[in-house]
Amino acid sequence: xxxxxxxxxxxxxxxxxxxxxxxxxSCAPGKPDLEISNPPEFKGxxxxxxxxxxxxxxxxxxxFMTFLAYARHKSLPLVSYESDADGVLDHTEGxxxxxxxxLRPHIRVKSKEDIxxxxxxxxxxxxxxxxxxxxxxxxKIFPEIRVA
Amino acid sequence: xxxxxxxxxxxxxxxxxxxxxxxxxSCAPGKPDLEISNPPEFKGxxxxxxxxxxxxxxxxxxxFMTFLAYARHKSLPLVSYESDADGVLDHTEGxxxxxxxxLRPHIRVKSKEDIxxxxxxxxxxxxxxxxxxxxxxxxKIFPEIRVA
Numbered sequence: 151x152x153x154x155x156x157x158x159x160x161x162x163x164x165x166x167x168x169x170x171x172x173x174x175x176s177c178a179p180g181k182p183d184l185e186i187s188n189p190p191e192f193k194g195x196x197x198x199x200x201x202x203x204x205x206x207x208x209x210x211x212x213x214f215m216t217f218l219a220y221a222r223h224k225s226l227p228l229v230s231y232e233s234d235a236d237g238v239l240d241h242t243e244g245x246x247x248x249x250x251x252x253l254r255p256h257i258r259v260k261s262k263e264d265i266x267x268x269x270x271x272x273x274x275x276x277x278x279x280x281x282x283x284x285x286x287x288x289x290k291i292f293p294e295i296r297v298a
Numbered sequence: 299x300x301x302x303x304x305x306x307x308x309x310x311x312x313x314x315x316x317x318x319x320x321x322x323x324s325c326a327p328g329k330p331d332l333e334i335s336n337p338p339e340f341k342g343x344x345x346x347x348x349x350x351x352x353x354x355x356x357x358x359x360x361x362f363m364t365f366l367a368y369a370r371h372k373s374l375p376l377v378s379y380e381s382d383a384d385g386v387l388d389h390t391e392g393x394x395x396x397x398x399x400x401l402r403p404h405i406r407v408k409s410k411e412d413i414x415x416x417x418x419x420x421x422x423x424x425x426x427x428x429x430x431x432x433x434x435x436x437x438k439i440f441p442e443i444r445v446a
Contacts, residue, residue: 160388205360207352211314219341232316247431280349281349
């Protein structure tokens, strides 16, 4: 007999509203509003989040949140997690698009014995990141794991 | 003689830092910090932005910002722009991923004569959105344009 898992479908919402010039507000249900504008590269003033930063940030956040969930599940004693990310926007095959995102998580654990577990967890989190699965570009990860 | 346009390459940065539990902070250079957490669907408390909301928000914001830039370039008198977006996260081909994002921009212009121009601009903005070009899923758009 065949066993089949049934999965739920999730839906995430957003609203943007124009304020003036190249400025607006980005809203998610029940969350503080986020001021957004064009980045300075594209005539914005650079004091509010750009769509490009939200995009790169969403990949960094998804990998991070997946790591936290898996670390909790495996009872990994985590001391700190910081991750630098950058995304390259390039003009290729006639279109502007992101062509690569790089994540550099710096993970601190309590003891030497936890290093390998942390490495497995960050690799799994990277492989399972929902948002990375939704992109047409490679996401590279270079984890650096040390004892605090 | 062949004419060739040279394009710049842009780089966008982000940093996440763990705070506690399933909470952290997402930072973009020179911008206010954004509190992030897992969404309630995945054991978060739901009072901070999730990676999933940032992701859907980035597509909505990119289309919006491209619209604003094109509208300015074409001197379109804009009265208001609000856009609802939602993204569907589904389990397909063995992986969780976003399978569709839908944008519903509600655009208000000053006069009947501006409706067609606004329609062309939103269609161009959708076609040219950098972030939409970076996804492996379809982004659908249903603009509704009226005189204010």
